[in-house]
Amino acid sequence: MLSDRTPSASCVPLSDRLLKLAKVSFFSAVATLPISIAMGELFLGLTGLLFFFQRTVARKRPAWPSTAWGALAFIGVAVLSCLVQEQLPRGWEGLTRPLWLLLVPLTANILDSKPARGRFVRTFTMGCAVLALYTLIKNPIDAYRAWHTPGTVFPTYRAALIDAGSMTRGQILMLGLVVTLTLLFQARTGKARSACWGILILQTAAWVLNFKRGSWFCGVFLVFLLLLWERRWFSIGVLLLITAITAALPPVRNRLSELRAELNIARGGRIVMWTQVLPELVRESPWLGIGYKQLTNEKMQQAAARAQNRRRGTGGTERAGDTRRGRTFVERGRNHLHANIAQVLAETGTIGLAVYLAWMAHLLYTSLRAVQAASPDDPESRRMARVWVLFLLGLFGNGLVEYNFGDTELLIVLSMTAGALAPMPQACAESTPSRPHMP
Numbered sequence: 509m510l511s512d513r514t515p516s517a518s519c520v521p522l523s524d525r526l527l528k529l530a531k532v533s534f535f536s537a538v539a540t541l542p543i544s545i546a547m548g549e550l551f552l553g554l555t556g557l558l559f560f561f562q563r564t565v566a567r568k569r570p571a572w573p574s575t576a577w578g579a580l581a582f583i584g585v586a587v588l589s590c591l592v593q594e595q596l597p598r599g600w601e602g603l604t605r606p607l608w609l610l611l612v613p614l615t616a617n618i619l620d621s622k623p624a625r626g627r628f629v630r631t632f633t634m635g636c637a638v639l640a641l642y643t644l645i646k647n648p649i650d651a652y653r654a655w656h657t658p659g660t661v662f663p664t665y666r667a668a669l670i671d672a673g674s675m676t677r678g679q680i681l682m683l684g685l686v687v688t689l690t691l692l693f694q695a696r697t698g699k700a701r702s703a704c705w706g707i708l709i710l711q712t713a714a715w716v717l718n719f720k721r722g723s724w725f726c727g728v729f730l731v732f733l734l735l736l737w738e739r740r741w742f743s744i745g746v747l748l749l750i751t752a753i754t755a756a757l758p759p760v761r762n763r764l765s766e767l768r769a770e771l772n773i774a775r776g777g778r779i780v781m782w783t784q785v786l787p788e789l790v791r792e793s794p795w796l797g798i799g800y801k802q803l804t805n806e807k808m809q810q811a812a813a814r815a816q817n818r819r820r821g822t823g824g825t826e827r828a829g830d831t832r833r834g835r836t837f838v839e840r841g842r843n844h845l846h847a848n849i850a851q852v853l854a855e856t857g858t859i860g861l862a863v864y865l866a867w868m869a870h871l872l873y874t875s876l877r878a879v880q881a882a883s884p885d886d887p888e889s890r891r892m893a894r895v896w897v898l899f900l901l902g903l904f905g906n907g908l909v910e911y912n913f914g915d916t917e918l919l920i921v922l923s924m925t926a927g928a929l930a931p932m933p934q935a936c937a938e939s940t941p942s943r944p945h946m947p
Contacts, residue, residue, distance in 0.1 A: 521566075522565050523562050523565045523566035523568075526558050526559075526561055526562035526565060527558075527559070527562045529558050530555050530558035530559045530562060530618065531618055531624070533551050533552075533554045533555040533558060534551070534552070534555040534614075534615075534618045535627060535628070535631050536551045537549075537550075537551035537552045537555060538628060538631045538632050538635060538924070539631050539632075539634060539635045540635065541635060541917060541920060541921070542632075542635040542636050542638065542639040542677075542680050542684075542917075543635065543638055543639055543642060545916055545917050548917070548920065549916075552608075552611065552920070555614065555618070556614060559614060559617065559618070570613060570614075570617050571613070571616060571617050571620075572613055573612065573613060573616040573926075573927065573930030574870070574874070574930065575612055575616070575870065575871055575874055575926040575927065575929065575930045576610075576612040576613045576616070576926070576927070576930070578863065578866060578867025578868075578870055578871070578926075579609035579610070579612045579867065579923065579926065580609075580610075581863045581867070582606060582609065582856075582860070582863050582864060582867060583606045583607065583609055583610075585796070585800075585856050585859055585860045585863050586603060586606045586800035586801075586855075586856060586860070587603060587800075588796060589796040589797050589798075589799050589800050589855060589856045589857065589860060590603065590799045590800055590801075590802070592796045592799075593793070593796075593798060593799040593802065602800060602801025602802075603800065603801065605801070605914070605916060605919065606800070606919075608916065608919050608920050608923055609919070609923050610923075611920060611923035611924060611927060612923050612926045612927040612930070613927065614927065615923065615924045615926070615927025615928055615930075616927040616928070616930040617927075618927075619927065619928045622888075622889065622892070625892055625928055626888075626892065628924075628928060629687050629690065629691065629892065629895060630691065632683075632684070632687055633684060633687045633688050633691060633707065636680060636681060636683070636684025636687070636688070636707075636711055637684070637688075637707045637710060637711065639677060639680060639681060639684070639714070640681060640684070640707075640710045640711040640713070640714035640715075641710060641714075643674075643677055643681070643714040643717065643718060644710070644713060644714050644717060646672075647669060647672040647673065647717055647718065648669065648672075648717075650668075650672045651665060651668035651669035651671070651672045652665065652668070654668040654671065654672070655667075655668040666759055666762070669717075669719065669759075670719045670763060673717075673718040673719040673720050674718065674720070675720055675722070675723075675910055675912070675915070676912075676915050676917050676918060677714075677718055678715065678718040678720035678722070678723035678724075679720075679722075679723050679726075679902070679903070679906050679910075679912060679918055680917065680918070680921070681711055681714055681715040681718065681723065681727075682715060682723040682726055682727040682730065682902055682906070683898075683899055683902055683903075683921065684711045684715075685708070685711055685712065685715065685727055685730070685731055686730050686731070686734060686895060686898045686899065686902070687895060688704055688707050688708045688711060689704075689708065689731065689734055689735075690734070690891050690892075690894070690895055691704050692704035692705065692708065693738060693891060694887075694888055694891060715727060716754060716760070719759075719763055721763060721764065721767065722906045722909045722910050723906060725905075726901075726902050726905045726906045727902075728747070728751055729901075729905065730898045730901065730902050731747060732744065732747060733898065733901070734894065734898060735747060737894055775839065776812070776837055776838040776839040777839055777846075778846045778847075778909070780812055780837065780838055781808070781838060781842075781845045781846055781847075781850065782845065782846075782847065782850055784811070784812045784815035784816065784837075785808050785811045785812050785815070785838060785845065785854075786845060786850050786853065786854055787815065788811035788812070788814050788815050789803075789807075789811050789854040790853060790854065790857075790858075792811075793857060794857055794858060795857045795858055795859055796856060796857040796859055796860065797853065797854055797855045797856040797857035797860060798854060798855055799855060800855050800856055800860075801855065801914075802855060803843055803844065803845070803851070803854055803855055804843050805838065805840065805841065805842055805843050808837075808838045808842065808843070808845075809837050809838055812837030812838050813837050816837065844911040844914060845911065846909060846910060846911055847907065847908060847909060847910070847911060848864070848904075848907035848908070848910075848911055848912065848913040849861065849864075849865075849907075849908070851911045851913065851914060852864045852913065864913075868900070868904055871900055871925075871926050871929070872897070872900050872901075872904075874929055874930070875893065875896045875897040875900055875929045876897060878893035878896065878897075878929055879893040879894055879897060881893075893929075896925055896928060896929040899921070899922075899925045900922075900925060903918060903921070903922050903925075
């Protein structure tokens with residue numbers, strides 16, 4: 509009889525099917541984001557639409573994690589900073605970037621269980637493995653072509669290879685080292701351990717070949733911290749030995765020696781941006797900054813000129829002839845200050861910086877609570893909680909010398925991290941086995 513038949517797949521509620529499709533789209537975004545920002549954004553946009561329809565059909569409000577309030581507050585400050593400067597019409601395109609911070613509540617609703625967060629880590633690892641292979645193939649080829657281009661500006665192949673490196677790829681590979689090592693520690697079979705070792709070696713080679721010093725320093729620190737957490741004393745010794753040998757290689761040693769050039773004012777690098785450009789911009793608009801995404805290379809040149817004129821005692825107004833004659837105070841082609849704190853302060857003022865730092869502190873506090881709440885009897889949950897701590901430390905640490913808060917891929921990774929750790933303290937506490945009450 510029809511009444512005795514088992515319910516078919518068509519009987520599954522529409523809201524459940526929409527949620528399943530939203531999760532498939534979300535993990536597709538996680539897998540493709542390290543390689544293609546366009547594909548990642550496409551899948552994330554689709555995830556948002558599917559999740560919106562799912563909640564509408566289910567007539568259920570989405571969860572709003574505490575880690576999302578800081579993101580929402582920063583979006584508000586970004587819009588307000590443009591409104592105050594009456595630059596909103598020019599800033600509409602730039603204001604689409606902080607909207608990716610709304611991924612925080614979306615991620616918290618998608619990664620609502622321990623298996624889902626584990627799948628996120630595994631998927632991100634595979635995406636980083638593909639990125640590593642892509643980097644190892646593409647960077648040497650691009651460098652060779654640039655070096656042999658007529659009229660090239662690169663005196664050596666090494667210079668062209670350094671230029672082929674990407675700040676974004678370097679930091680994503682840095683985070684890939686963390687998740688791959690975590691999966692290696694959790695691997696229970698020889699086959700799984702071999703796969704993790706292969707991916708780890710691939711990622712490490714690409715991470716070094718990318719020639720980005722910030723991701724080098726932060727990567728070594730994150731791996732050291734992870735091994736320290738795991739109490740892998742022998743592995744820490746191996747890490748230090750490999751680091752010393754790698755740092756002694758001529759290409760790496762030469763790249764590290766170039767750090768001294770950052771202190772050269774004549775070059776117009778970070779030292780000029782932080783000690784001359786930033787104070788002038790803050791003096792101009794201390795509370796809400798010059799407007800989110802409104803900093804240009806021309807404004808940086810003018811601010812540096814004013815600072816240098818002020819030091820010479822000629823007043824704070826820059827001489828227009830300096831820039832017309834082509835005089836360069838700040839390196840050309842840069843429209844940011846190479847640091848999250850400096851950039852946020854310049855564009856959104858002290859109010860924006862306070863919101864940003866408070867949000868970062870809350871994220872770190874929440875992630876550390878998750879580690880503390882994890883049961884010693886559940887090492888997998890404890891390791892998963894540590895991943896978010898290391899992600900935050902890596903992104904914030906690298907952001908001290910790079911403006912990764914303005915990079916779309918890394919902003920998305922930060923938002924996903926903030927959303928993933930949102931339910932962690934409660935979930936970890938629930939995973940803690942209850943102890944019998946002793947009278």
